[in-house]
Amino acid sequence: MDKFVKFTGIVAAIDRPNIDTDAIIPKQYLKSIKRTGFGVNLFDDWRYLDPGEPGQDHSKRRLNPKFVLNREPCSRAQILLARENFACGSSREHAVWALLDFGIRVVIAPSFADIFYNNAFKNGLLPIALGNAPVEQLFAEYKKSEDYRLSIDLEQQVVSNAHGVEIPFEIDESRKYCLMHGLDDIGLTMQHADEIRAFEQAYYERMPWLQ
Amino acid sequence: MAGKTLYDKIWDLHQVRRDDDGTVLLYIDRHLVHEVTSPQAFEGLEIAQRPLWRKRSILAVPDHNVPTTGLEYGITDPVARLQVDTLNQNCDKYELTEFKMGDVRQGIVHVIGPEQGATLPGMTVVCGDSHTSTHGAFAALAFGIGTSEVEHVMATQCLIQKKSKNMRVTVAGPVAEGITAKDIVLHIIGVIGTAGGTGCTIEFAGEAINNLSMEGRMTVCNMTIEAGARAGLIACDQTTLDYVKGRPFAPRGEIWDRAVDFWSDLHTDADAVFDREVVIDADDIAPQVTWGTSPEMVCSVTGRVPDPALESDPIKAGGMQNALDYMGLAANTAFDQVRLDKIFIGSCTNSRIEDLRAAAAVVRGRKVADTIKQAMVVPGSGLVKQQAEDEGLDQVFIDAGFEWREPGCSMCLGMNADRLEPGERCASTSNRNFEGRQGQGGRTHLVSPAMAAAAAIAGHFVDVRNI
Numbered sequence A: 001m002d003k004f005v006k007f008t009g010i011v012a013a014i015d016r017p018n019i020d021t022d023a024i025i026p027k028q029y030l031k032s033i034k035r036t037g038f039g040v041n042l043f044d045d046w047r048y049l050d051p052g053e054p055g056q057d058h059s060k061r062r063l064n065p066k067f068v069l070n071r072e073p074c075s076r077a078q079i080l081l082a083r084e085n086f087a088c089g090s091s092r093e094h095a096v097w098a099l100l101d102f103g104i105r106v107v108i109a110p111s112f113a114d115i116f117y118n119n120a121f122k123n124g125l126l127p128i129a130l131g132n133a134p135v136e137q138l139f140a141e142y143k144k145s146e147d148y149r150l151s152i153d154l155e156q157q158v159v160s161n162a163h164g165v166e167i168p169f170e171i172d173e174s175r176k177y178c179l180m181h182g183l184d185d186i187g188l189t190m191q192h193a194d195e196i197r198a199f200e201q202a203y204y205e206r207m208p209w210l211q
Numbered sequence B: 001m002a003g004k005t006l007y008d009k010i011w012d013l014h015q016v017r018r019d020d021d022g023t024v025l026l027y028i029d030r031h032l033v034h035e036v037t038s039p040q041a042f043e044g045l046e047i048a049q050r051p052l053w054r055k056r057s058i059l060a061v062p063d064h065n066v067p068t069t070g071l072e073y074g075i076t077d078p079v080a081r082l083q084v085d086t087l088n089q090n091c092d093k094y095e096l097t098e099f100k101m102g103d104v105r106q107g108i109v110h111v112i113g114p115e116q117g118a119t120l121p122g123m124t125v126v127c128g129d130s131h132t133s134t135h136g137a138f139a140a141l142a143f144g145i146g147t148s149e150v151e152h153v154m155a156t157q158c159l160i161q162k163k164s165k166n167m168r169v170t171v172a173g174p175v176a177e178g179i180t181a182k183d184i185v186l187h188i189i190g191v192i193g194t195a196g197g198t199g200c201t202i203e204f205a206g207e208a209i210n211n212l213s214m215e216g217r218m219t220v221c222n223m224t225i226e227a228g229a230r231a232g233l234i235a236c237d238q239t240t241l242d243y244v245k246g247r248p249f250a251p252r253g254e255i256w257d258r259a260v261d262f263w264s265d266l267h268t269d270a271d272a273v274f275d276r277e278v279v280i281d282a283d284d285i286a287p288q289v290t291w292g293t294s295p296e297m298v299c300s301v302t303g304r305v306p307d308p309a310l311e312s313d314p315i316k317a318g319g320m321q322n323a324l325d326y327m328g329l330a331a332n333t334a335f336d337q338v339r340l341d342k343i344f345i346g347s348c349t350n351s352r353i354e355d356l357r358a359a360a361a362v363v364r365g366r367k368v369a370d371t372i373k374q375a376m377v378v379p380g381s382g383l384v385k386q387q388a389e390d391e392g393l394d395q396v397f398i399d400a401g402f403e404w405r406e407p408g409c410s411m412c413l414g415m416n417a418d419r420l421e422p423g424e425r426c427a428s429t430s431n432r433n434f435e436g437r438q439g440q441g442g443r444t445h446l447v448s449p450a451m452a453a454a455a456a457i458a459g460h461f462v463d464v465r466n467i
């Protein structure tokens, strides 16, 4: 996993609450057995005017010119701004892989669905939950600007705009640590392998029916 | 000190270690695996050369994109076939228990786990699928995980977790005649909203819940995720024990007795305190129909499609209007004016034997309306199918004009060939009515099996209590 460093990126906004995982990556693309290549199908139903199937040449499809990710400069966005309950629905990690594969590294919303929130960290995507008021403010600024950019500083835990306005955000220390160091969860847990074994021994003595 | 909730008890049992910031290493008892969310996890293990920690905790089954008709031809879609083949190869290679296609025990992962006794009270159960919440019906802490976590559990038998908040939804009093578990849970979601349980584990309690069969409890817990909570729980009682006893993976003899003794504590203590409590009056629950593109957009079949103009919150009103536009519905339409194209009875919410019995009871001796293009019943597992056939239910459905299919997820998410065409309207017993869920442009109304069956006969929605 790549280390997460401070960066400034283009923002794309989708002004809708409850954007679900089916919208982020429609189910026909879940048939892949790989982790990469989902970017062209991110928001597929909204992005293209014709239906898509896996394996087809998506560059030949008709783009919906109204959809934000088809517009310059948002087609190069690294930050996505959305409304509450972002990525509700299924547990598909493909939603995170699709966002990352497209180039999105940060999603800002008032709230996130739990499973997505977890999945995001595991892949180095940073979900930032801000209050309704700051999100409203970002939307207002975004709508006024042709090329809206934000800076994300994970270490300091702030989102800032070009005018120096800074909005702090919360994140778990352990998650921050893993993101900043590009650490893999399994490796971390394996450091406690002896503890897990000791736990198991007592556990199965007490509950032999689980053995 | 205040007593513990059921969630507290199961959580504490499984805590391997706890860091100062509250991060817990949680031990996992049962890991259910299917073809869609596992290949990248197996790939990850292989790349890192990591062995599986506890193979016997895993039960694998292909379900999401198995065909439900023409099984003799195998899977014709090459991409879907590759996923199923990959699961088979991985299970063979690591010597994991898998119910392959053609095995009578194959079916939807959340149907077969309980059916086999692989889900037991007090367990932690995970699966790379959000509807893992289903298994909470057994007083098991069960939740969906992503593929990275699937890999993490395979490698370490643990998950890195933080505890959720405790929430209790009490459905007080008995429900009226003709009201099913599906109506109860849809009504709950209508009341608390799709984000009502975010960050919580919801325990369902109260007379209406206690009166439910295990099938009904699974329906309720299944849709907990639609209320924003990762896990739903129902206390262990005699109904639970009667269901589990004698199933293939369940303990026997003296160990069974010890287990039962242990499980008798799997309920919330009388003096436990919840972070959030919601009480719902069972009397308020009528048969439910969703009208929009989120499960919280639901109302009684006796009501009318709501009017965004009457909603004071402009964001909500906009969301309602978007949903009505997508659904092709006008505000204030009565539900018996809503004509349907397709009927789907199946999915991990409602494809168990009791669901099929309820639907068959409505259908018996009647015919599917001419205006319905397709009506299908997809049993949740090979064993459910067999049981239904032993009871003659297949014939009841076939005589009425339904298709009788092989087990799988089918039109619940339309990953196989079973799907809606753009603009088609479907009464479905599944759990999600998101845009495009059952096929691009398809319009889904979530209902109970009895309501779906009644709609098939009438060609439009009707109050099942009136037929």
Ligand code: SF4
Binding pocket: B063, B064, B108, B109, B110, B129, B131, B347, B348, B349, B408, B409, B412, B413, B430, B431
């Ligand atoms: S039946 Fe539907 S909801 Fe259930 S596991 Fe299958 S696809 Fe998911």
